[in-house]
Amino acid sequence: MEHLEVLKTYKIYIGGNFPRTESGRFYKVYDSEKELLANACLCSRKDVRDAVKIARGAFGGWKSRSAYNRGQILYRIAEMMESRRAEFESQLSKIGFTSAEATADVNASIDRLIYYAGWTDKYQQIFGSVNPVASAHFNFSLLDPTGVVGIFAPEASPLLGLVSLVAPVIAGGNTCVALASEAYPLPAIIFAEVLNSSDVPGGVVNILTGKKEELAEHFSAHKDVNAMIYTDNLSNEMKKMIDENASTSVKRIVKKLVNDWYEDDTQSPYFITDFQETKTTWHPVGF
Amino acid sequence: MSTTDFSVTTPIDHVAVEERVARLNKRSIKKDSKIQALKMALSMMDLTTLEGKDSEGKVIQLCQKAKLPYAPMPDLPTVAAVCVYPTMVRTAKDQVKGSGINVASVATAFPSGMAPLSVRIDDTKFAVDEGADEVDMVISRGAFLSGEYNQVFDEIAAIKEACGKAHLKVILETGELHTYENVRKASDLAMEAGGDFIKTSTGKISPAATQPVTLVMLEAIRDYYYKTGKMVGMKPAGGIRTAKQALQYLVLVKETLGAAWLNNEYFRFGASSLANDVLMQIVKQQTGQYQSADYFSVD
Numbered sequence: 001m002e003h004l005e006v007l008k009t010y011k012i013y014i015g016g017n018f019p020r021t022e023s024g025r026f027y028k029v030y031d032s033e034k035e036l037l038a039n040a041c042l043c044s045r046k047d048v049r050d051a052v053k054i055a056r057g058a059f060g061g062w063k064s065r066s067a068y069n070r071g072q073i074l075y076r077i078a079e080m081m082e083s084r085r086a087e088f089e090s091q092l093s094k095i096g097f098t099s100a101e102a103t104a105d106v107n108a109s110i111d112r113l114i115y116y117a118g119w120t121d122k123y124q125q126i127f128g129s130v131n132p133v134a135s136a137h138f139n140f141s142l143l144d145p146t147g148v149v150g151i152f153a154p155e156a157s158p159l160l161g162l163v164s165l166v167a168p169v170i171a172g173g174n175t176c177v178a179l180a181s182e183a184y185p186l187p188a189i190i191f192a193e194v195l196n197s198s199d200v201p202g203g204v205v206n207i208l209t210g211k212k213e214e215l216a217e218h219f220s221a222h223k224d225v226n227a228m229i230y231t232d233n234l235s236n237e238m239k240k241m242i243d244e245n246a247s248t249s250v251k252r253i254v255k256k257l258v259n260d261w262y263e264d265d266t267q268s269p270y271f272i273t274d275f276q277e278t279k280t281t282w283h284p285v286g287f
Numbered sequence: 288m289s290t291t292d293f294s295v296t297t298p299i300d301h302v303a304v305e306e307r308v309a310r311l312n313k314r315s316i317k318k319d320s321k322i323q324a325l326k327m328a329l330s331m332m333d334l335t336t337l338e339g340k341d342s343e344g345k346v347i348q349l350c351q352k353a354k355l356p357y358a359p360m361p362d363l364p365t366v367a368a369v370c371v372y373p374t375m376v377r378t379a380k381d382q383v384k385g386s387g388i389n390v391a392s393v394a395t396a397f398p399s400g401m402a403p404l405s406v407r408i409d410d411t412k413f414a415v416d417e418g419a420d421e422v423d424m425v426i427s428r429g430a431f432l433s434g435e436y437n438q439v440f441d442e443i444a445a446i447k448e449a450c451g452k453a454h455l456k457v458i459l460e461t462g463e464l465h466t467y468e469n470v471r472k473a474s475d476l477a478m479e480a481g482g483d484f485i486k487t488s489t490g491k492i493s494p495a496a497t498q499p500v501t502l503v504m505l506e507a508i509r510d511y512y513y514k515t516g517k518m519v520g521m522k523p524a525g526g527i528r529t530a531k532q533a534l535q536y537l538v539l540v541k542e543t544l545g546a547a548w549l550n551n552e553y554f555r556f557g558a559s560s561l562a563n564d565v566l567m568q569i570v571k572q573q574t575g576q577y578q579s580a581d582y583f584s585v586d
Binding site: 049221222224248 | 575576577578579580581582
């Protein structure tokens, strides 16, 4: 019997589910030959709102997982990615990666997950401290996750770039809402499918597709988003708008320009501490 | 007026009730109308704390919130009432003095109602003597479900008498009544026995207030009004946490009973966490920015 090809509908990822955008809108995604690849959801401010709400709800539970358990789950994401490598590679080759580049991109993404899986139960020792004080107190500083983090995934590195930003954020106990690369959103959605089968609790990572131009305002103005990161060189107007909106809720904006995600300095524990708050406690001793 | 024969059941079309609710939920209320509706919802709220761990401090805090729901917007309406246990009525009464906010007290061995009638009457009198403006009583669900309608009727009438001038809200605890028919029957019974309000739930049983149940009760109120000319109030309580739900309830009231019921004389929300969500939505409407619970009081 003749087989009819079944095309995949690429949807967004919110709270462990794959809904369509509430707006019902979509935009066309092309491959490197300008051929139509698929329709992607064109998310609206209400999708941002829904995702943030879910991310906020998931924060308490994720933050209180043991560091070791978060590490196990990150490692599990890497395992699942390994088993779906062919799908990632085929998707990357459609958008202009050579076969070797696609393999290298998936390898680096998996390595990065393992790297941060290892850091989950170690960064606290390195960056926490016991502080000398001149009174009868035991004084110590610990790191606490910032909360809900908005992520603008890099435009030109739709898989490795996204993984490089999401992994340290969740390794540190935050939850996030990531906006996928606008031109190449499909690897991000396949990554969402990996997350969905990796013991990552629903809502810890939420992935939207759509236009930065439209959504930057809502990411930056939403008071329940505690921090944002972007690594592309955004337009000056957009940067200004993000900074101004962020100021109304003292939202932390992390800007790191990255051109090459294979550089050594694109993975470091400082990507974790970017989204940690230092809490210092004075504990009386001597009684 | 002859009393109704409660052994006769008023049939309820389940499918139609749920479909009507679903249809009314699609009503879209935006911009200025939304702000008005949100403020109305705030003014209809019975801000509630009914926990075993309630303290004077908690009640004082609740009353402060009732008087000034959100400090940066002092022009917002106050809530309609605070709802507390009888032992907390005096504290609440002192706190809201002069603000126009009522003090409602649950009574009659809330939430189960499992105490002798004499104890429940004393409980009610105590609350009223302490200064309660409104009394929220529970019906005997066990007796109701066994078909002892006269007993339930007489108990409500006795509590009504004990209330004196205080308004009586009759809690049906619809989560324990199982069917819409029972909800309808209990509503009819409570209204005829003298209840000034009928209320869905104690908030201690799940499911608490649902929209279909509320619609059934609103229709009972409407039919009772056509029959007697008396307007009885409605109070859904329990499980109403979001501003969106609150607006949906207001639409149900408007479409079933009309604008005459759209004020806090005849409609209340029993809620504890709803107030903050309504406030967050009001601020969102005015600033255009989605809000965070971090910026609103913890209660």
